[in-house]
Amino acid sequence: MMRSIMIGAVLLALASPALAKPSAAKAPPKKEAPAAKAPDFDIGQMMAVMDKLFPAQPDPAPARLALSRTAVQGLLPDGTYARMMDGVMHGVADRVLGLTEADLGKTDAKGKAADTTTLREKMAKDDPNFDERMRIIEKIVGEEFAKMTAMIEPRLREGLARSMARRFDEKQLADLNAFLATDSGRAFGRQSMAMYVDPDVMRAMVSTLPEMMKGMPDAAKRIESETAHLPKTKGDKAKPAS
Numbered sequence: 001m002m003r004s005i006m007i008g009a010v011l012l013a014l015a016s017p018a019l020a021k022p023s024a025a026k027a028p029p030k031k032e033a034p035a036a037k038a039p040d041f042d043i044g045q046m047m048a049v050m051d052k053l054f055p056a057q058p059d060p061a062p063a064r065l066a067l068s069r070t071a072v073q074g075l076l077p078d079g080t081y082a083r084m085m086d087g088v089m090h091g092v093a094d095r096v097l098g099l100t101e102a103d104l105g106k107t108d109a110k111g112k113a114a115d116t117t118t119l120r121e122k123m124a125k126d127d128p129n130f131d132e133r134m135r136i137i138e139k140i141v142g143e144e145f146a147k148m149t150a151m152i153e154p155r156l157r158e159g160l161a162r163s164m165a166r167r168f169d170e171k172q173l174a175d176l177n178a179f180l181a182t183d184s185g186r187a188f189g190r191q192s193m194a195m196y197v198d199p200d201v202m203r204a205m206v207s208t209l210p211e212m213m214k215g216m217p218d219a220a221k222r223i224e225s226e227t228a229h230l231p232k233t234k235g236d237k238a239k240p241a242s
Helices: 002-014 043-053 062-075 080-097 119-126 130-167 170-180 183-192 199-206 209-226 234-238
Strands: none
Touching (some): 062 130, 062 170, 062 183, 080 130, 119 130, 170 183
């Protein structure tokens, strides 16, 4: 799921007017630099919290870890993330740019269908070089993401290997490796990650949203009912009765 979120966020960012449209505003005059202040975002603090949320696990048995590392190399070959990005980026960005206000269900003041001009057409109207600008942006993002995967993939492989070594015994890992060594296994390994961002898979995931939204009120009622025997919190006591 995190893969889908990360890739989707990048693609939507590529298609956003903020990135695609050149700024016409002039640079403001330089001012004296304000006194340095503590950064709003502390990556060190965030990593410390993540370390508490996902604490280090015991080292797996060395023999199982060795077998699982072989399996993970087959399931996540070098360059997998870069290929996934390259495979889906252009298509999704194009479809986002093809959306109109009408597609999003917007209407005008009289309730009539909203503008049917696509986002791409709007951007191109303000920027005659829009398509070339987008081509360059997509190219750069793809190349830079490929660089990042060289750092991401080895660490991800090690994490997956440790997880597999704890979940599968030596015989199971050997069976998996035997399969991944076949032509069919190698083909499966190359495609296993990419399948999670396949349009059919994404459509299936999104199709569950209406049912999930319908179930939320019932869940809220259950929580209210099944916690009714507990004393009110200070916050609830302070709220005026409706």
